[in-house]
Every structure is written in structure tokens, then in C-alpha cells.
Amino acid sequence: MTDAIVASGSKDNAGRGPTRQRKIVRKLPVEKSWSTALIVTIQVAIFAGLVALWEIAADFKVVDPFFWSKPTAIWDTLVIFLSQGGAATDIYYTFRSTILGFILGTASGALLGMSFWWSRNYARIIQPYIICLESIPKLALAPLIVLVFGMGLSSKVAIATALTIVVSTLTAYAGVRAVDKDQERLFYSIGASRWQVFTKLVIPSCIPWIISILRVNIGLALTGSIVGEFVSSEHGLGRTILYAGSTYEISLVWVAVLVLSALSMVMYVTVGWLEKFLQKGVDH
Amino acid sequence: MVFNTDGVPFTALAPVDLDVPAGKFVSLIGPSGCGKSTIFNVIAGLQPPSTGRVVLDGEEATGTIGQVGYMLQKDLLLPWRTVLDNVALGMEIRGVPLKEARDRALPLLHRYGLGGFENRYPKALSGGMRQRAALLRTLLIDTDVVLLDEPFGALDAQTKAQMQEWLLQLFQDFGRTVIFVTHDVEEAVFLSDEIYVMASRPGRIIDQMTIDLPRPRDRSVISSPRFVAMKKYCLDLLHNVGEAPASRTAAA
Ligand SMILES: Nc1ncnc2c1ncn2[C@@H]1O[C@H](COP(=O)(O)OP(=O)(O)OP(=O)(O)O)[C@@H](O)[C@H]1O
Ligand SMILES: [Mg+2]
Numbered sequence: 001m002t003d004a005i006v007a008s009g010s011k012d013n014a015g016r017g018p019t020r021q022r023k024i025v026r027k028l029p030v031e032k033s034w035s036t037a038l039i040v041t042i043q044v045a046i047f048a049g050l051v052a053l054w055e056i057a058a059d060f061k062v063v064d065p066f067f068w069s070k071p072t073a074i075w076d077t078l079v080i081f082l083s084q085g086g087a088a089t090d091i092y093y094t095f096r097s098t099i100l101g102f103i104l105g106t107a108s109g110a111l112l113g114m115s116f117w118w119s120r121n122y123a124r125i126i127q128p129y130i131i132c133l134e135s136i137p138k139l140a141l142a143p144l145i146v147l148v149f150g151m152g153l154s155s156k157v158a159i160a161t162a163l164t165i166v167v168s169t170l171t172a173y174a175g176v177r178a179v180d181k182d183q184e185r186l187f188y189s190i191g192a193s194r195w196q197v198f199t200k201l202v203i204p205s206c207i208p209w210i211i212s213i214l215r216v217n218i219g220l221a222l223t224g225s226i227v228g229e230f231v232s233s234e235h236g237l238g239r240t241i242l243y244a245g246s247t248y249e250i251s252l253v254w255v256a257v258l259v260l261s262a263l264s265m266v267m268y269v270t271v272g273w274l275e276k277f278l279q280k281g282v283d284h
Numbered sequence: 285m286v287f288n289t290d291g292v293p294f295t296a297l298a299p300v301d302l303d304v305p306a307g308k309f310v311s312l313i314g315p316s317g318c319g320k321s322t323i324f325n326v327i328a329g330l331q332p333p334s335t336g337r338v339v340l341d342g343e344e345a346t347g348t349i350g351q352v353g354y355m356l357q358k359d360l361l362l363p364w365r366t367v368l369d370n371v372a373l374g375m376e377i378r379g380v381p382l383k384e385a386r387d388r389a390l391p392l393l394h395r396y397g398l399g400g401f402e403n404r405y406p407k408a409l410s411g412g413m414r415q416r417a418a419l420l421r422t423l424l425i426d427t428d429v430v431l432l433d434e435p436f437g438a439l440d441a442q443t444k445a446q447m448q449e450w451l452l453q454l455f456q457d458f459g460r461t462v463i464f465v466t467h468d469v470e471e472a473v474f475l476s477d478e479i480y481v482m483a484s485r486p487g488r489i490i491d492q493m494t495i496d497l498p499r500p501r502d503r504s505v506i507s508s509p510r511f512v513a514m515k516k517y518c519l520d521l522l523h524n525v526g527e528a529p530a531s532r533t534a535a536a
Binding site for chain 2: 180182183185186187188189190191192196200201204207
């Protein structure tokens, strides 16, 4: 047996003999990590460099300051916007519709997704509709939603909800399908009712899945309310951006975008913190 | 028991007749896939049998759940519950208020070697401790019959030996009827009053033997000639089944 293998091996290699493996003496590649201070310094330096470059380029008309504005002008506008412009009102409006849409979309999506656990037939009937909803570009419906819900808060919340609910549903449903079948059998072997299995097994197993969509949803909700404000509104950062753009106040566009990024960052951090907090309750 | 796999009927279990007297420790041994877990699932009401009945204490129990304690092949501790709450799960589901269930479970955790871990999460337990917790959860459910599906299959030899002695003690303390599945002949002989030997394709019982070693049993019994003889008899049976599965007919 062994002979046969050796013979065929040498035939294939036709006299060359089997290729010898190289002997390797090599160090495990290890990258030394720099100190946080150094990393931050470099990051700040890059940012400052880019801003300075922009400023200089605008001064020398390499980029047109009429269309692109320039850092010093943006800074001045920012100070005015924060001190006397409608910053507080705008932030409040955008924040409010985002948070409401986020909560509404996430909660109802999670509930809808988990409800599929109750009946496989019901899940099969509803599923295609969910997939359809997912494939609709919901932002394209924004003008319609504004028509139906009016110019006020509800239309922004509705768009934010529409964006978040589908993802939440699908994710919670994926969580439901991932519920350990054996754990379900354990519950039933003890004699559990369906309600007991749902509350004591299905919901806790789905929580990590729901946590995983919080961060995505906060971004989606923010997009939803901004688009709602684009379409029609009286207040909000989205409206400020649209208004400033249409009157060629480019510095104000940048300022609103900056404030929006700051707001979004704050919400991301909060959700990240919430995520960690909830996660702690789930896997120990 | 016939399964339908992609429309093809597959006879997992030929007619099997299992008569377990109350208060006894009965083991099923047999090759992998011979239908041991399937028998348990049918007894626990988790799978409807294609034909046949389950009778518990003289009463029809086919397809009813919650009548027997069932420890599945995995420990299935819930990662989001503390060890104490995991052990209390069965009682909680059966209507005992959580606080009372905890009060009942706690002394048992201490008595059976899980003391100090009651407020930890399953992740912090070793394999043997996890099995112990799962076993306690099963035993704290107030049922006369307890089904244990290879509870010690994944443990190392030393832990396994400890757990067997621990289980014997539990068996004595709790006074339940136990049906036990294992691949380990020595384990079966050491623990049981009766052993059913199974063969596969289709799953069936080929022999039944009574182990009349006196209780309480001590590990030293393993080297006694009676024990060795019974173990050898069992091993030979299983071995022969492996060699010629088709031609053998039920001996019991
Ligand atoms: N739901 C099912 N559908 C189809 N076939 C099944 C199903 N459950 C089990 N079987 C088949 O029935 C046979 C017996 O399975 P079972 O799990 O009872 O074996 P077992 O004796 O417990 O094996 P092991 O010792 O490996 O746990 C196997 O061949 C398996 O493939
Ligand atoms: Mg099995």
C-alpha cells in the first residue's frame, strides 16, 4: 500500500523527485501600538492641516469660497448660529422627531418580529409583505407621508419610524428563528405554556438581536427626520440646511451639517452606552 | 416510530416495549442513532409516536408534556439566568413563586456542590457543575419519573466518576424512577437495576438484564467478578450487534 503511493508519487514528478519544503525561520509579525496621546496628536494634526489647506486654498481662490465657503467664515457663522440663530430650536425639533421615530420604529418592529414566533403560518403569510416593505425606497415616499401627516412633528416621526421599523422587524424575526430548539423542548418538557416559553425564553433570546440594531436605527431615524424636514417644515436642522442652501449661505449649510454631526455623535454615544448597559444584562 | 425525511419514511424505532417498575434505575444502552433520544422524546410528549402508547402509573400519557422530568443531551442552562434561577426554572414554570422556588433550590445547591455559585452565571461553571445544575433543575420538578439522556457523556473520566456517585446519592435521596441513557457500559452496570440493550436500523431492544448488585453501591464494586462478568456480557452483546446488525433478532 505504502509502496504504491510512493511509486505513483515519483512517477508524477517524473524524475524531479518531490519538492522539498523550505526550512522557515521567521519572527511572528508584531506591530507595536503607539500611545493614545501620539495617535490623537496625529489625528488633530491631520484635521488642522486639512482645515488650514481649505482656508488657504479659499484665500488664493483655488477653490471658490462662494460655493465652498471657508473655515473662518464657517466659524463666525457657527458662533452667530449658536448664540442668536435658531440653534436651540432647530436641535430640539430634529432631536425630538429622531428620538420618537427611533423608539416607535424599534419597539414596534421588535414586537412585530417577535410576534412571528407565535405561528409559523402567520409568519409565512406576513413575510412577503415585510420583504416588499423592505424593498420600497421609503425616502421616496417622504412627500406622500408629509401630505398625509402634515407639516408638523408627526410626518417626521412617521418617516423615521418607516425607516427603522422594517429593519427591526427582520432582525427580531431572525432572533426568533435563532431561538434554540432544544431549549424550547426543555421548556415544553417541563410543561410550560406558550406564553411562558415566549416571556421566559423567546424574549430574552431576542434581546441581543434587538440591541444589535439600536445603533443602525439611530442613524436611520436621524436620516428620516432630516428628509422629512427637507420636504416640508418650519424648524429643524434639515430645514436650516435646505433654507441656507437655497439662499447661497454656504457657511450656514456647513454649520448646520456640523451641528447635525455633533447631534448624531451624541446620540450614537448614548446608544452605544445603552447597548453596553443592556448587553451587560444579557451575557455575563 | 417512523420519521418522514423528505418524503421517505425512515423507521427509527421498531416496536419497543419498555416496562419500568416504580423506584427503579433503568438504563438504555445502544449504538449512536439507535433511537434512545427518540424514546425519551416520545415518553416526554415532545414527539408523537407513529404507533404505540405511553402509560405512566397506569394512566394514558401519550403526547402529554410536563409529566416526566427530562434532562436533554445538552445542559441547556439559560445564559441570562443565574445558576440559582436556572435550577429554579422548572419549579417557576410549574407555578411556584420565584422567591419560594429559590428558597427551595438554594440548600440543594449547597448540599450538592454548587454552593457559592448560586449568583454566578452558567458561563462561570465547569462542565461537571453545569451538568449538576441541569440535573438539579430536572429533579426539582415534582415528577415520579426522570429521564436522563447521556448526562455525563461529555465529561472527563474523573469528573464522570464523581458525578456517578453523586447521582447515586441523589437517586437514594430523591427516590425517583430513573431512566438513563448512556454509551458507557460500565456506567450503566454501576448505576442501574436494569439494563436494556438496544440495536439500530431499526432501533430495537435486543436484551434486558437485571443488575442485582446490592445498594448502596461503592466504587469498589467495579472490580468484583460479578460486575466484570455483567459488563463483559453487555459489551459482547453490543459488539456482536455492531458486527452483524441485520441477521440478529431480539433475544429478550
Ligand atoms: N425528527 C427526526 N426526523 C427524522 N429522523 C430523525 C428525527 N429524529 C431522529 N431521527 C433519526 O432517528 C434515529 C434515532 O435518533 P436518536 O436521536 O433517537 O438516536 P440516539 O440513540 O439518541 O443517538 P445518540 O446516542 O447519538 O444520541 C437516527 O437515525 C436519527 O437520524
Ligand atoms: Mg441521543
